[in-house]
Amino acid sequence: MKRHISFYSRAAICLLKQFARVTIHRRWLLLSAIALGAANSTVYANEYGSAPVLSAGSAVEAAIRDNPNLAEMQTRYEALAEIPSQVGTLPDPMVSVNAMNFPTDTYERDQEAMTQFQVGFSQVFPFPGKLSLKEEAAEYDARAAGHSVDESRLQLIKNVKSKWWQLYYMDRALETVDSNQALLRQFITVAKTKYETGKGLQQDVLLSQLELSRLMDQEIQLEAIRRNQAIQLNILMDRPANDPITLPDKVSKMMPNLVDESELYQKAASVRPRLKQMETQIDAAKSRLDLAKRDYYPDFKLGVTYGDRTGDNPLPRGRARSDFVSVMVGVKIPLYAGRKQSKAVSQKSLELQKNRYALLDEKGLVTAAISSAVTDYHRAKKQYSLFGSGIVPQAQQTVQSMLAGYQVSEVDFLNLVRSQMTLFNYELQYWKALSDAKQALARLEAAVGEETVYE
Structure with a gap:
């Protein structure tokens, strides 16, 4: 972002040199516009800078420690762990x-x-074996609940990281909008000066004012989106919804290489808590089927x-x-076995089959989630590299060239503004690609079930 800000500074210097010979009154207007843009940046920093800086790791730690839904799942697991000894006793x-x-x-x-x-x-x-089967089924239920706690923790970490990176993108987008507003205010001052001295057109003034209004509208929308996302992140961390959230300006932009996709499938099959939970539920269903068969005995x-x-x-x-x-x-005496015990055995058999089908379906969903996250990560990684090393610098050079041409009246004001707006959009896509890549990594880690998804 520093090179983008320095570019805006160079653009402002070019404009100042171009009109260094205007009257003192005109210079004062131009400096006022620059100061107004700087004031907007200060207001933005003050609005979100009053709270302690929240890193992604700190947000995850706070959510794991305080999230009520995760605490509910943990308590449910602890409650189910108290059942086996109850049902296994006479x-x-x-x-x-x-x-x-x-x-x-x-x-x-x-x-x-x-x-x-x-x-x-x-x-x-009870007939020998019934109590042990009841206890066994309850133990499997408790284990499944333990895996569901691990799964909930994974999903919570994914959601926190995703919200954090969405907020980070919003901050960078607001900074970019703010910088462009400051530059457009300088354009407006320059256009007014040229128009009042008879060297420019009124439509240049109107055009730059229109683009500034559009940026102001976009800023309003971005601030509303940022606030909504901050509310959601606060809720995940069990904090008041209106607590301010301040993110660091500098983050790691490293884009690691992923391990092979087939290896990710294998890792998920062995460590993903959701799959372990469903496998344990199959074991519980088997125990209940055996118990239903034992009900034929008195x-x-x-x-x-x-x-x-x-x-x-x-x-x-x-x-x-x-x-x-x-x-x-x-x-x-199982006198009504045909209407009772036999139906129970059939029911438990179907429930076991249902759990097996559910596991197969979940495995398909897991592999699809892994592939989707890998695809999104590679796409965002390539876009981030392309925008950072190619498109954005090229767009900056285009704007500089337009500025030089505008200084000698070889480029009209409309093309200058358009080139600046194009640069603005590319800068937003640059930060969006970074945010998308980090969110894809968070989804991939959750889909596999662990963070070791890199080479």
Whole structure:
């Protein structure tokens, strides 16, 4: 950007030399225009320069630390990790207290021989293997949730980096608009001076004023877009939406070489959390299918009851009544297996098949995302190099040539303004290519699942 700013300075110097002989009043107008452009740059810097400088790495760290959605996913994983031991444990036993066979005429305990107080204990025992399968399925669910946390973290990093680089482009675009506004104000002053001295046309003044108005409108739009993107970045970092964000002026413009695309596919297949999550969900579905098949086998219930009696037996025995002990064994019979257990097995089989198809589909989406990011990166990298080393310098030379021609009245004012606007658009594309390349890298890292995507 420094070479672009120095170009504007040289252009201003050329214009100042051209009209160095105008009256003191005209010179004052010209210097006022230059000062106004500098004042606009100062206002822009003050507006966004009040907050501490936020680097891309600092933004990522803040988001990982404070983002509520990521915290929600982490808490969900921790909650699911508490389930396996619950479902893998025997059902709670049942303790019962009963009052049996009390006569309704007296409610005396010793009147009837079968009157008793009972205390019972019962326990359900699922068929062997059912509890372990339930625990296994719950463990897979917890692991899948852990992978979903890693995936959410990847997507959060991608979104933060993308928003950061979009903001960086907005800052450079606003600087470029501001510099062009300052130069156009100088053009307006020069055009007015030539018109008032009878050496220029009024349409030159009107044309330059129109282009300045267009730049002012573009500045308004860019500032609104920047504010919206700053709001989104603040939300990702769990900061107040209207917090000011100031980005550094200098960033790394290095464009690394990527590893081979097929190698990126292999890396994604082994490390991408989303794929690991879906593979773990397949394992969970297998465990649930095995559990559904075990439901054909019965569960058991074992119970023991102790009955306390009072009173004496009638003669000839005449002794105190003995207490009772009862033992109960129950078996759950899959009587409706055709409408229940068989349907459950069919359901779990289809769910397993669904998860397998979903994994295949996700693998296709991952490879497509990798290829798309690689393509966008190579395109933006080539454009950045082309604009930086070719098009922008050539456009600068064109404007300088136009300025020289305008000084000797060989180039009309319309072509001078057009060449300046063309340079302005190329400068925007230069910064846009840099931003696009960095965003493509962020998408590529998220699609692969790690940052080692370079040679």
